[in-house]
Amino acid sequence: MESHPFNINDIETLKWQIAELQTQLAAVQQAELTGSGAVAQSGGTALGERSVYLEDSNYGTIISGTQIVNHYYGASAGLGKADIARQVAGYLLWLRERTSNIELRGIERAGGAPVVVLPLATAYVPLRAKSMPRLDEEPMARMRLPRNLREPSDDVQSKESDNDIALNEVLGLGNRLVIMGGPGCGKTTVMLHMAWALAASLLAGQTEPARSRLGLDLVSAALPLPILVPLASFARYRRNLANNTPAREKSLSFFISHHLISKDANFDLPADFFVKLLMDGRNVMLLLDGLDEVANEEERAEVRQSVEELVAGKSLRVVVTCRTIAYRSGRTALGASFREISVLPLNRELHIVPMVSQAYACIHPHDTALRLERINDLLTGIDRLESERRVRLGEEAAAFVDSPLMVRLLLIVHVNNRTLPDERAELFDKAINALLQVDYGREESNIRELSTDWKLYRDMAQHLAFHMHQQGKDQGREIEELHLIKALRTEAEFLPRIDDFLLHARQRGSVLEERDRSYRFIHLAFQEFLAARHILKIIGAESRESMLATLETRLEDPWWREPILLLASYMGSDAAKSAREFIVGLSLLGEGSNARFSAAELAGTAALEWRESGDALKADCAKRIVELLGDEDSLKDSKPVIRARAGDRLAKLGDPRFDPQRFYLPNDELLGFVRIPADADFMIGTRAKDFGRVMETVDASKDGKNFFKAEINDELTPTSEFYIARYPVTVAQFRAFVEATGFKIGDEKALRDPDSRPVRYVNWHDAREYCQWLDGVLMKSPLTPLLQRGEWRVTLPSELEWEKAARGELVGAIFPWGNSPDINQANYGYEIGDTSVVGCFPPNSYGLHDMVGNVWEWTRSLWGFDYPYLLDDLHREDLKAGNDKSRVVRGGSWYYDLDYARCAVRDGYQPDDRYSNVGFRVVLLCSAPVL
Structure with missing residues (x-):
């Protein structure tokens, strides 16, 4: 094509040229990089390395649509605007191509390279971010800044800083930004997106896509030229300079020209092009990626200083990215003119x-x-x-x-x-x-510094993870570089690669992150898994017994819980038989009651999490927990919270104490009913002479003492023979009733707990409905001959019957177990913080569990009747009393303190009340009142 001479004084010619150039712009935008980077127009010619071929007038948009060319033209000599525009267009084409895709490496695709390319234009999802106040900056200090350096939001109400913002709108927050976040939070992708959107808009001579994608409300002529630079490359460049290198060549602006023109770029911009643009500072968007990826704190401080020197006194737009922990440590943070933007977690x-x-x-x-x-x-x-x-x-x-x-x-x-x-x-x-496997990163020079032997890095990482986890929760989350090196030097095969491993940790794609010469895994879950993998692959290579011995002393430590479970899961994915044998062996571990319960619970959890574990293994794990719950010494010496966790696991495994074929009632001859003999000498409540001692024992408050006076009684209250359930009614038992009858429960939370926990969120009427249903089904069962004779009925206990059962064979005792407080005997005082599976605490002398603590239990007695308890007072248990009459509840609960966890304590709730700490148990009474 014939070239057109460019004469800036010939306006008519200029208009004609511009019109012609714009008609050819679409063809320019379809040009592709070929070979070593030449730009070839569709159907045109690809030139040699570092050259750009464009139809002569295709640079017209660049000339007329930006101020960049004018700025450089005014500061240079010997180059015409057309030449400058031609090469700027080439640079923008190169940058747009370079930033237009996100690569997913590691995809296993038949017949091709393991890479999936996602176009940035469609795959980019703007995240949310928050403008953060600087730790060292007061609001008034910001207001003292010169207005040209003050951020717009400094002049508005502070409450606006509480609002988050889309990351594609952060450029509107100011000219100098630091985007911070954790590893892999999307900081680099944000930079790529900014560079791509600006390059695309400049090439098109239009405000789009920069306006909609970046929130830049600028005319096309004012759009800045994007310059994307990895700061890790700048640090390496400085590191390799000779000691006598002139200061000018150590500067960030000199490096940028060197980096883009002398090394990576495929265009013929003058060597000083970017230097002069940066000196001027106008119409430039400097995107500095990865301040945290600079190798160490000292170099990071030098790079930070170089950035500040470059931007000082200029209106230059700058965006820097850095991991939060690196930015907040040492001398990394940039000056007060930089607004900090924190990337928020994903929604x-x-x-x-x-x-x-x-x-x-x-x-x-x-x-x-x-x-x-x-x-x-x-x-x-x-x-x-x-x-x-x-x-x-x-x-x-x-x-x-x-x-x-x-x-x-x-x-x-x-x-x-x-x-x-x-x-x-x-x-x-x-x-x-x-x-x-290093799978992204735009700087090939950075990638080449990383080893390709990722399996060795995995071995080193798992060795390090196990070493760190051994230090415990307080010390095991982070390790200093010297200690890391020392830990890795214990293995000869690691020695030649330690430096590479550390370099890998400083680059994107590693499981580790570095700050101030300290390292941590980017996610605790990865550290836990790699520690488990070390146990299996290294310690387990000796024998299964070696692995179990390693875990023996760690069973009670919550810090080791996840590695133990991940170890079992990892074994299950590879060797099912070995995994089952390991889990059985785990269930039998433990020196001491706490360790034994912990081991059994961990084994049960492992069996539940492993989908191929099988019913037999789950049954073995459940049996082991039941054995421990039935062992007096194990119950007496173990912590309630550990037993409660084991109990929940038992419920998930399938609790063999209960028979699903018989409405989940206890799996014994009497379906869990325990005979309570008649007692002509029984006295309900607390003796007047003992009241002061009891209050002192439980450290009752003044208000508590006044409330508890209602339990004082010195009259005989003989009891007849009756049967009472060994446990409170469980979730599984109540669910069986709901499913059998279609009963509409008042609160769905009643059935959400593990099956073997006591049902709660049931009111007094719900409890009576259950009793009536159970009475009907048991009356028809050959397993309950007492009910078949028609003399016995299922109902709620009276408070007299309840207290007789709670005291067992102990006369006048404060608690079901005696007269001394013992948090290990019942679920009270928020020790566990919730209900617990029935039977996780020792039984009383009648073999009854959870008579105090866990849940309050409804009785059929009316609240408001004082002692003495008159046996011939038919109104006290009037089942037809109005709904405005409260009913007595007994036993205290997990939520109440010791002073309520007593045999004599009585309280009252409205019949319609549903609470998270109220349940019930049932009794069999001879000649029971009509329901």
């Missing part, structure tokens, strides 16, 4: 769902049905993973999938396996393998 609907959806839209663009199936399967797997995590660690546990990195890892695992593994140990294994 499922706003971030995870779009990330997964858009990734699979790129992977399966033409098969809608397959794409939707893959999306739903992965999201379901993530939901399951998070749900199981909350069950293990509590509802307040932080999400596992909390960053784009975790989404990316699970996506890779999901694509490769067509589903997420059921066992989380297998999931962690595959995720860590994907993470250790």
Whole structure:
């Protein structure tokens, strides 16, 4: 094509040239990089290295649409605007191409490279962020800054800083920003997106996509030129300079020109182009990625100083990224003119769902049905993973999938396996393998510094994880560099690669993160899994007994809980028979009661988490827990919270103490009913002479003493023979009633607890309905001859019957076990913090469990009747009394203190009340009152 001479004084010619140039712009934008980076127009010619071929007028948009060329032209000599514009266009094409995709490496695809390319334009999901106040900066100090350096939000109400903002809008917060976040939170992708959007807009001579994607409300002529630079490369560049290198060549601006022009770029911009643009500072967007990836604290401080020197006194736009822990430590933080932006954790609907959806839209663009199936399967797997995590660690546990990195890892695992593994140990294994294989990073020079032997790094990481975990919760989360090196030097095969391993930890893609020469795993779950893997692969190589011996002293330590469970899960994914033998061996471990309960509970949990464990193994684990609950010494010497955890596991495994074929009643001849003999000498309540001693024993308050006076009694209250349930009515028993009758429960929470816990959230009427149903079904059963004779009925106990049963054979005792307080005897005082599976505490002398503590128990007695307890007073147990009459509850609960965990304590609730600490148990009475 014939070239057109460019004359800035010939306006008409200029207009004609611009019009012609703009018609050819689309062809320019379709140019591709070929060979070593030449730009070839469709149907055109690819030139040699570092050259740009454009139809002569295709630089017109660059000339007319930006101020960049004018700024450089005014500071240079010998180059025309057309030449400058041509090379700027080449640079922008190169940058747009370089930032236009996100690569997923590690995808196993038949017949091709293991890489999935996701177009940034469609795959990018803007995260949420928050503008953070500086730790060393007061609001008034910010106001004293010169107005040109003061951030816009400094002039508004402080409450606005509490609002989060989309990361694609942060450029509106100021000219100098630091984007902080954890490993893999998406900081680098934000930078790529900024560079791509600006390059695309400048090439098009339009405000889009920069306006909609970056929130830049600028005319196209004012859009800044994006310059994306990895700070780790700058640090390495400085490290390799000779001692006598001139100061100018050590500067960040000189490096940028060297980096883009002398090394990586494929265009012929003058060597001083970027230096002069940065000196001027106008219409430039400097994107400095990875301040935390600079090797050590000293170098980081030098790089930070170089950044501040470059921006000093200029209106230069700068965005820096850094991991939060690195930025907050040592001398890394930039000056007061930089606003800190913190990336927030992912939201499922706003971030995870779009990330997964858009990734699979790129992977399966033409098969809608397959794409939707893959999306739903992965999201379901993530939901399951998070749900199981909350069950293990509590509802307040932080999400596992909390960053784009975790989404990316699970996506890779999901694509490769067509589903997420059921066992989380297998999931962690595959995720860590994907993470250790360096799978992204735009700087090839950085990637080349990393070793490709990721399996050795995995061995080193698991060795380190086990070493760190041995230090305990307080010391095992982080390790200093010198101690890390010392730990790795114990293995000869690691010695040649320790430096590489440390370098790998400082780069993206590692399971470790570094700050101030200290290291930690990017997620505690990865440390726990790798510690478990070390036990299996290294210690377990000797024998199963060696592994069990390693765990023997760690059974009670919550810090080791997850590694033990992950060890069993990891074994199960590879060798089922060995895993079953290991879990059985684990269940029998323990020196001392606490350790034995802990071992049995861990084994039960492992059997439940491993989906292929089988019913026989679960039954063995359940049997072991029941054995311990039935052992007097084990109950007496173990901590309540440990027993309670074992009890919950027993309920999940299938509690053999209860018979599912008989409405989950106890699995014995009398279905759990215990005979209470008649007692002509029984006296309800507390003797007047003993009241002061009892109050002193339980350290009752003044108000408590006044309330408890209602229990004083000195009159005989003889009792007849009756039978009472060994345990409170359980969730499983009440569910059997609901399912058999279609009974509409008043609160769905009544059936949410583990099956063997006492049912709660039931009112007095619910309890009576259960009694009536149970009476009917047992009357028809050959297993209950007493009921078949028609003389005995199932009902609620009176408070007299309840107290007689609670005291057992102890006359006048304060507690069912005696006269001394003992937190190990009952679930009270918030020691456990919730209800516990029935039978986790020692029985009284009648063999009854949980008579005090756990849950208050409804009786059929009316509240408000004082002692003496008159046996011929038919109104005291009037079942037809109005709903406004409270009913007596007995026994205290998990929520109440010691002063309520006594045999004589009485309280009253309205019949319609439903509480988290109120349940009931039943009795068999001869000639029972009509229900």
